[in-house]
Amino acid sequence: MKNVEKYARGYYMPPQTSLKWTQKEYVTEAPIWCSVDLRDGNQALIVPMNLEEKLEYFKVLVDIGFKEIEVGFPAASETEFTFLRTLIEQNLIPDDVTIQVLTQSREHIIRKTFDSLKGAHKAVVHLYNSTSLAQREQVFRKSKEEIIEIAVTGAKLVKQCAEETEGNFQFEYSPESFTGTEIEFALEICNKVLDVWQPTAENPVIINLPATVSMSMPHVYASQIEYMSENLSYRDNVILSVHPHNDRGTGVADAELGMLAGAQRVEGTLFGNGERTGNVDVVTLALNMYSHGVDPKLNFDNLPEILAVYERLTKMRVSERHPYGGELVFTAFSGSHQDAIAKGMKWREEEDRQHWSVPYLLIDPKDIGRQYEGDIIRINSQSGKGGIGYVLHQKYGLDLPAKMREHFGYVVKNVSDHQQKELMAEEIYDIFKNEYVNLRTPVEFVKYRIKEDDNEFETIVTIRVNGEAKEIVGNGNGRLDAISNALQTELGFDYSDLLYTEHALETGSKSQAVSYIGIKATNGTSYWGCGIDADIMVSSVKALFSAVNHLIAE
Numbered sequence: 001m002k003n004v005e006k007y008a009r010g011y012y013m014p015p016q017t018s019l020k021w022t023q024k025e026y027v028t029e030a031p032i033w034c035s036v037d038l039r040d041g042n043q044a045l046i047v048p049m050n051l052e053e054k055l056e057y058f059k060v061l062v063d064i065g066f067k068e069i070e071v072g073f074p075a076a077s078e079t080e081f082t083f084l085r086t087l088i089e090q091n092l093i094p095d096d097v098t099i100q101v102l103t104q105s106r107e108h109i110i111r112k113t114f115d116s117l118k119g120a121h122k123a124v125v126h127l128y129n130s131t132s133l134a135q136r137e138q139v140f141r142k143s144k145e146e147i148i149e150i151a152v153t154g155a156k157l158v159k160q161c162a163e164e165t166e167g168n169f170q171f172e173y174s175p176e177s178f179t180g181t182e183i184e185f186a187l188e189i190c191n192k193v194l195d196v197w198q199p200t201a202e203n204p205v206i207i208n209l210p211a212t213v214s215m216s217m218p219h220v221y222a223s224q225i226e227y228m229s230e231n232l233s234y235r236d237n238v239i240l241s242v243h244p245h246n247d248r249g250t251g252v253a254d255a256e257l258g259m260l261a262g263a264q265r266v267e268g269t270l271f272g273n274g275e276r277t278g279n280v281d282v283v284t285l286a287l288n289m290y291s292h293g294v295d296p297k298l299n300f301d302n303l304p305e306i307l308a309v310y311e312r313l314t315k316m317r318v319s320e321r322h323p324y325g326g327e328l329v330f331t332a333f334s335g336s337h338q339d340a341i342a343k344g345m346k347w348r349e350e351e352d353r354q355h356w357s358v359p360y361l362l363i364d365p366k367d368i369g370r371q372y373e374g375d376i377i378r379i380n381s382q383s384g385k386g387g388i389g390y391v392l393h394q395k396y397g398l399d400l401p402a403k404m405r406e407h408f409g410y411v412v413k414n415v416s417d418h419q420q421k422e423l424m425a426e427e428i429y430d431i432f433k434n435e436y437v438n439l440r441t442p443v444e445f446v447k448y449r450i451k452e453d454d455n456e457f458e459t460i461v462t463i464r465v466n467g468e469a470k471e472i473v474g475n476g477n478g479r480l481d482a483i484s485n486a487l488q489t490e491l492g493f494d495y496s497d498l499l500y501t502e503h504a505l506e507t508g509s510k511s512q513a514v515s516y517i518g519i520k521a522t523n524g525t526s527y528w529g530c531g532i533d534a535d536i537m538v539s540s541v542k543a544l545f546s547a548v549n550h551l552i553a554e
């Protein structure tokens with residue numbers, strides 16, 4: 001690419017790197033989650049949510065289990081202000097939920113923010129100003145000292161307003177654009193703000209270190225978080241928070257490594273909505289944790305419902321490949337994946353197995369409200385017998401013998417390949433019926449009579465050959481054997497190795513028998529048939545005729 005030299009830059013690695021976080025395998029405890037959907041997510045929407053939409057979204061967040069929710073930027077607009085007033089005046093904030101509001105470090109904005117908070121029992125007031133080299137030089141055109149002054153002046157005013165306003169206020173400070181800030185300067189400015197706020201064990205201060213723009217690889221961010229965690233003043237009374245964005249596609253990695261490095265709190269949004277490429281996706285973070293056997297303390301056991309509300313209110317779309325929520329993320333189309341999943345699911349059914357280890361599926365889709373049927377195995381020309389057999393079994397209760405499954409697999413693949421489309425379960429079942437169950441030409445079974453004498457059977461079978469009715473006669477040491485012999489004599493060719501299986505099939509309140517029959521022609525080729533009937537013997541005879549019709553057609 002021609003302009004690559006434009007982008008060479010340093011990443012502000014800490015002066016001493018201890019990298020203790022690299023020794024940890026996974027996050028062992030849920031962080032304090034703070035949803036910023038209604039603020040950072042909302043400010044990035046083409047049309048920000050209206051009052052009713054924000055109220056509905058707030059309820060969804062509460063139901064998921066968020067205990068901290070940044071509800072907006074009250075000084076930004078009338079809707080934002082009114083939303084906050086509605087939450088407070090209509091008493092819509094549960095006792096165990098703390099709302100959070102964002103403010104720039106500007107006097108009129110801070111004062112308006114506190115106006116919006118009147119009557120709130122408790123709230124986090126979140127103050128920010130940009131600290132990065134780029135913002136200092138280009139946006140603010142101020143020295144480091146002047147930038148510290150903005151933060152400290154704002155922090156003092158926030159403290160004063162909190163003292164003048166009834167309610168319990170906790171403070172949060174973000175050195176916005178932290179990842180573009182020299183790490184020692186970020187530490188200095190945070191410590192200056194902490195000096196103003198004087199955090200205590202009863203009222204700790206949140207220091208939030210945003211990857212406002214994610215610039216470096218995740219290990220750099222983690223090293224920065226660890227450095228801040230180890231060097232912040234009042235550390236015991238500071239809650240260290242991360243707020244990653246997803247510019248490099250590493251928002252989740254940033255948050256996870258950030259937690260390993262000492263972050264106790266995470267700010268993010270559902271499905272990663274937010275500025276540009278979005279905020280970190282809390283659903284993915286929480287369910288990643290769940291997949292490690294750690295309770296994330298957020299409830300996503302009905303993710304499809306949450307996703308539907310999210311898409312309706314934000315008018316954003318969750319991509320098919322989005323972790324956990326995406327339509328296709330538990331779906332296998334390809335044969336070998338389907339085969340392994342179908343076998344893995346069967347292995348689970350055989351015994352009560354606690355530990356989830358089904359190949360290709362990170363978690364059990366059912367745990368987050370996804371269905372097996374139609375969700376995990378879908379059929380196209382990349383699919384194989386395992387998946388096709390699984391669909392027929394799950395949806396229609398058919399349990400094809402292994403060899404027949406193989407034959408039918410190719411039949412289905414052929415249809416899908418030629419039609420260049422995915423086949424739904426109903427279509428597969430139709431192909432199955434046309435291929436075997438309804439195959440009645442050239443020879444159609446009509447009825448049979450049978451006599452038994454000392455385990456010797458003699459039968460007269462009524463058949464129709466190319467539409468013409470006739471009776472054929474045969475003997476054998478079993479009913480099916482006798483009928484098969486009658487057919488072979490009439491048709492004048494041989495087959496052997498009659499392979500027969502059957503099982504019951506519940507259709508509505510009625511039970512039917514399904515029989516599968518495989519026959520081998522003298523040239524070694526196998527042919528398969530299936531019959532379904534309330535009478536088990538009739539189902540076997542129909543299966544035999546279906547297999548024989550395949551043989552004749554060759």
Ligand SMILES: CC(=O)SCCNC(=O)CCNC(=O)[C@H](O)C(C)(C)COP(=O)(O)OP(=O)(O)OC[C@H]1O[C@@H](n2cnc3c(N)ncnc32)[C@H](O)[C@@H]1OP(=O)(O)O
Binds near residue numbers: 104105128129130275
């Ligand atoms: C990374 C983030 O997501 S931060 C949050 C961003 N979210 C939003 O901005 C959404 C809501 N914002 C708004 O509605 C508006 O920006 C308002 C109401 C807050 C402010 O509106 P306005 O004053 O009209 O405009 P604007 O935001 O452009 O103001 C820019 C001025 O504020 C200054 N400023 C910006 N951020 C801050 C800050 N955090 N602290 C102090 N000053 C700041 C700028 O330097 C600029 O100063 P100048 O007037 O001397 O040039």
Ligand SMILES: CC(C)C(=O)C(=O)O
Binds near residue numbers: 040177213243
């Ligand atoms: C206000 C801060 C935390 C922010 O939204 C960001 O830096 O992305």
